[in-house]
Amino acid sequence: MVKVVILGASGGIGQPLSLLLKLNEKVTDLALYDIVNSPGVAADLSHINTPAKVTGYLPPNDGLKNALTGAHTIIIPAGIPRKPNMTRDDLFKTNAGIVRDLAIGISQHAPNAFILVISNPVNSTVPIVAEVLKKHNVFNPKKLFGVTTLDVVRASTFVGEVTGHDSRDIRVPVVGGHSGITIIPLLSKASPPHSFSQAQIDALTNRIQYGGDEVVKAKEGAGSATLSMAQAGARFANAILNASVKGEAGIIEQSYVHLDADEDGGKQLKPKIDGLDYFSSSVELGINGVTKIHQLEDLTPHEESLLKAAIPELRGNINKGIAFIREDPKL
Known part of the structure; x- marks a missing residue:
């Protein structure tokens, strides 16, 4: 039995994400939790003829406990969305508490589950989750992931528009973090390889880093990147399920992880990133989560400059999340 739990299932990301997980035949039990509307979303999805049983939970009557009990994978899109002129960091105060x-x-209630964090700002919310788990003595860095897959999806899409290749066949590693200048597209490692002009590199890098702003502006204050984020979240969840449930080997995705997830790989990577504890890296997945963190090798001078610019911002984001929990009187 494979139980997947979505925390924040009634929101702009949560509903399409719930639909995509209902269509995933590896899922046998889909539990939806939110502060409103989750039973209705569950009832709607339950009419779809795929194997997953769908249940919806609200806070009363131990709703969170009942949703989480027995979870294999937990996905967290809960929180408020970005609005025009709002950065991901502006979301911190509200979403950190959620x-x-x-x-x-x-x-x-589910300390051994895989935890996939979508709630922004991911650079800070993943450390928040880690610090809470540490305080309860249940932190397993191999099973905690910040979902940065949308940056990878955008990179494939935008590179496809420039090169004319089918974007479904394009892979561009995107490392670092999940906001603005912390997003580092490694265009030199695009597959299939392509020779970009410096003007193309600059334009693509900027668009990948700030693609979310493009959506917020186009929606004119009515929302942020919800549908594309749902697809990206479902894609990463499927990779986790393929590795952990089906036992597929050689699955590599980019994700924002604590570098203790691979002690040897983390130790090798840390000097390159000025000792950061969290970084979005190419990680290999296995039945127990992260099996290997891949190194940053043969970066171009441009990519090195992007890395140098990202590190101070990432450090501030990470420290902000850690401080939020360490200074919290509730814990």
């Missing part, structure tokens, strides 16, 4: 409370529930 993620903290959900992480407390996970530590108590």
Whole structure:
């Protein structure tokens, strides 16, 4: 039995994400939790003729506990969306508290589950979850992931538009973090290889880093990147399920992880990133989560400059998340 839990299932990301997971035949039990509307979303999805049983939970009557109990994989899109002129960091104050409370529930009721964090700002919310798990003595860095897959999806799409190749066949590693200048597209490692002009590199890098702003502006204040984020979240969840449930080997995705997830790989990577504990890296997945963190090798001078610019921002984001929990009187 494979139980997947979506925390924040009634929101702009949560609903399409729930639909995509209902269509994933590896899922046998889909539990939806939110502060409103989740039973209705569950009832709607339950009419789709795929194997997953769908249940919806609200906070009363131990709803969070019942949703989480027995979870294999937990996906967290909960929180408020970005609005025009709002950065991901502006979301911190509200979303940090939401993620903290959900992480407390996970530590108590599903400490061994895979945890996939979508809630922004991911650079800070993943450390928040980790610190909560540490306080409950259940932190397993191999099973905690910040979902940065949308940056990878965007890179494939935008490179396809420039090169004329089918974007489904394009892979561009995107490392670093999940906001603005912390997003580092490694265009020199695009597959299939392509020779870009410096003007193309600059334009693509900027668009990949700030693609979310493009959506927020186009929606004119009515929302942020919800549908594309749902697809990216479902894609990463499917990779986790393929590795952990089906036992498929050689699955490599980019994800924002604690570098203790691969002690040897993390130690090798840390000097390159000025000792950061969290970084979006190419990680190899296995039945127990992260099996290997791949190194940053043969970067171009341009990519080195992007890395140098990202590190101070990432450090500030990470420290902000850690401080939020360490200074929290509730914990």
